[in-house]
Amino acid sequence: MLSYCTNVHPAEDLDGILRQLDAxxxxxxxxxxxERLGVGLWLAAEVAAGLAGDRTARHRLRAELSARGLAVQTLNAFPYGGFHDEVVKHSVYLPTWTDTRRLRYTLDCITVLADLLPPDVGYGSISTLPLAWREPWSPSHDVRAGIAFEEVTRVLRTALARHEQPIRLAIEPEPGCVLDTVADAVTWLAGRVDPEHVGLCLDTCHLAVSFADPAATVDRIYEAGLRVVKVQASAALHVERPGTEEARAALAEFAEPRYLHQVRELLPTGDVLAADDLPQALAELPATGPWRVHFHVPLHAPPDPPLTSTTGVLETSLRALAARGELPHVEVETYTWNVLPPRQRQDLAAGIAGELAWARTEVTR
Known part of the structure; x- marks a missing residue:
């Protein structure tokens, strides 16, 4: 079942979430x-806690979803709250996996999802952040995060004993974080977690920004004994010649103040240069090689030239997974509709439908 992620909507209370779903x-x-549409719910921590503590409310939410022809097999538990604040930037990585609030939030999401899963899905998934932003991080942080994952695994095993469908946690690598690339995540997770309960969320925008080979990346995950639990179907900005006046003007339109837009530049040597945000990249990177920008752009509507998108990375990733006989959850996650350059915005319902139609074709293929 293909889903779209509701973190594109700003509501952070249950009644507001239902109004957004109606709209x-x-x-x-x-x-x-x-007849039925998959929604990857984002529940802010306060909403998740309220639902986790009230079984009647969970059953009400399930009934409300069913009445609308909506179904939930996956939750996005990366943003803790305030995801549509005027400025989000680095705050989206808080609390980290060394903070008990992150553990509590994730456990609440497990409780909620267990009561929302339709009977005909094989498992439930919850995506989460790649530990923390890269600074500050130390060996002691590693230990504390490892202990937190042990507790999550214990709860996931208990949930499986109570319910027929397993729920799996999916770590989502992101540029600039402790687990910056999929390779970083594989190194950290392999031998540390139980792959039956904890795996990878492959965000194909993040993957593209890293300039990693998609097929080789999928192979590396499975060769390490891990699995892709969830694919976030997303695309990054690509510009082949970022040093031209035309390209710089086009990129500047995407330098908006709410979210962090990490940039990577591929050098002829194969080395990759990094900038933590688009304004920094425009000021500091040499712009002699192609750039990829962490800005989720609509899958079905490429940006205006000279910019392009990295939908090819998504397509190659899906083919690599299919070649292994894998069918993880696929969730379209374009949370940036409201911060796109004005001429590239669409009516939100029409835009989401267009993306899902495009993704449905790719997944089917």
């Missing part, structure tokens, strides 16, 4: 002609 998810389902 967007239901029209999207109707546009697509589907």
């Amino acid at each position: 967007y998810a239901v029209p999207v389902r109707q546009r697509l002609g589907e």
Whole structure:
């Protein structure tokens, strides 16, 4: 079941979430002609805690979803809250996996998802942040994070004993974080976690920004004894010649103040230069090689030239997974609709439907 992630909507209370689903998810389902639409719910920590502590409320939410023709097999538990604040930037990485609030939030999401899963899905998934932003991080932080994952695994095993469907946690590597690349995540997770309960969330925008080979990346995950639990179907900005006046002007339109837009530049040597945000990249990177920018752009609507998108990375990743006989959850995650350059924005329901139609074709293929 293909889903779209509701972190594109700003609501952080249960009634607000239902209003957003009425305003967007239901029209999207109707546009697509589907009897049932998958939604990857984002529940802010306060909402997740309230639902986790009230079984009646969870059953009400499940009934409300069913009445709207919506189904949940995955949660996005990366942002803790405030994801649509005026400025988010580095705060999205807080609390980290060394903070008990992150553990509590994740456990609450497990409780909620266990009561939302439709009976016909094989498992549930919850994506989470790659430990923390890279600074500060020390060996003692590693130990504390490892202990937290041990506790999550214990709870996931207990949940499986109570329910027929397993729930799996999916670590989502992101540029600039402790687990910056998929290779970093594989190194950290392999031998440390139980792959039956903890695996990878392959965000194909993040993967593209790293300039890693998608097929080789998928192979590396499985050769390490891990699995892709969830694919976040997303695309980054690509510009082949970022030093031209035209390219710099086009990129500057995407330098908005809410989210962090990490940039990587590929040198002829194969080395990759890094900048933590687009304004820094425009000021500091040499712009002699191609750039990729962590800005989730609509899958079905490429940016205006000279910019392009990295949908090819998503397509190659899906083919590599299919070659292994794998069918992880696929969630379209373009949370940036409201911060796109004005001329590239669309009606939100129409835009989400267009992305899902595009992704449905790719997943089917």
